[in-house]
Amino acid sequence: MTTREDLEQRRVDVSDAACRVLARDGLGALSVRGVAAEAGLPPSTVRYVFPTQAAMREHAITLVFDRTRERIDAIPAGLPDDETARRILVELLPLDDERIVELDVYLALGNAALTDDALRPALDRVVAEMRAWCDRIVALVGVPEDDRVDEACRLHALVDGLAVHVTRLATGESGEWAIALLDRHLTGLPTA
Numbered sequence: 001m002t003t004r005e006d007l008e009q010r011r012v013d014v015s016d017a018a019c020r021v022l023a024r025d026g027l028g029a030l031s032v033r034g035v036a037a038e039a040g041l042p043p044s045t046v047r048y049v050f051p052t053q054a055a056m057r058e059h060a061i062t063l064v065f066d067r068t069r070e071r072i073d074a075i076p077a078g079l080p081d082d083e084t085a086r087r088i089l090v091e092l093l094p095l096d097d098e099r100i101v102e103l104d105v106y107l108a109l110g111n112a113a114l115t116d117d118a119l120r121p122a123l124d125r126v127v128a129e130m131r132a133w134c135d136r137i138v139a140l141v142g143v144p145e146d147d148r149v150d151e152a153c154r155l156h157a158l159v160d161g162l163a164v165h166v167t168r169l170a171t172g173e174s175g176e177w178a179i180a181l182l183d184r185h186l187t188g189l190p191t192a
Contacts, residue, residue, distance in 0.1 A: 018038075071091045075088065086183065089159065095175045138151045141189055144190060155185070
């Protein structure tokens with residue numbers, strides 16, 4: 001591996017550790033020492049990879065949405081449009097440990113971005129990407145073009161709300177009810 005590849009892998013490793021710290025202990029625990037301990041690295045390495053806490057926060061939220069995008073991009077091509085739409089929606093719900101951590105990171109850093117101008121552009125990109133997925137979904141299920149903006153906004157709000165509820169399920173409790181609710185919502189959308 002080249003030095004550049006090593007540095008990028010180290011960024012991913014540190015961001016993963018930052019995500020775990022955020023999800024487990026909250027934003028107040030996100031420190032160089034805490035992340036270094038979680039990653040099993042010296043604090044100097046964390047400082048080298050992310051010279052500022054803002055850079056670490058931005059990379060963590062970007063990493064979370066890169067992983068979501070990778071899962072969505074991995075949905076097989078050639079599926080019926082309504083099945084593709086459903087699979088995208090399911091990927092947006094925190095139905096496993098990895099996606100629960102991702103949502104916790106999104107919520108922590110999303111709240112921080114409300115008062116942290118340096119973090120706001122990363123959050124704006126994430127929100128725009130979520131909105132683009134919702135736009136794609138309503139188009140896939142055949143919502144008439146005149147209704148797509150409103151329906152995509154409603155879908156985005158529904159997914160965000162369901163995600164928060166699902167991430168707070170008790171251990172072992174199923175999130176199938178949320179998928180069923182999304183299925184009912186999709187079938188109830190106006191179509192041309």
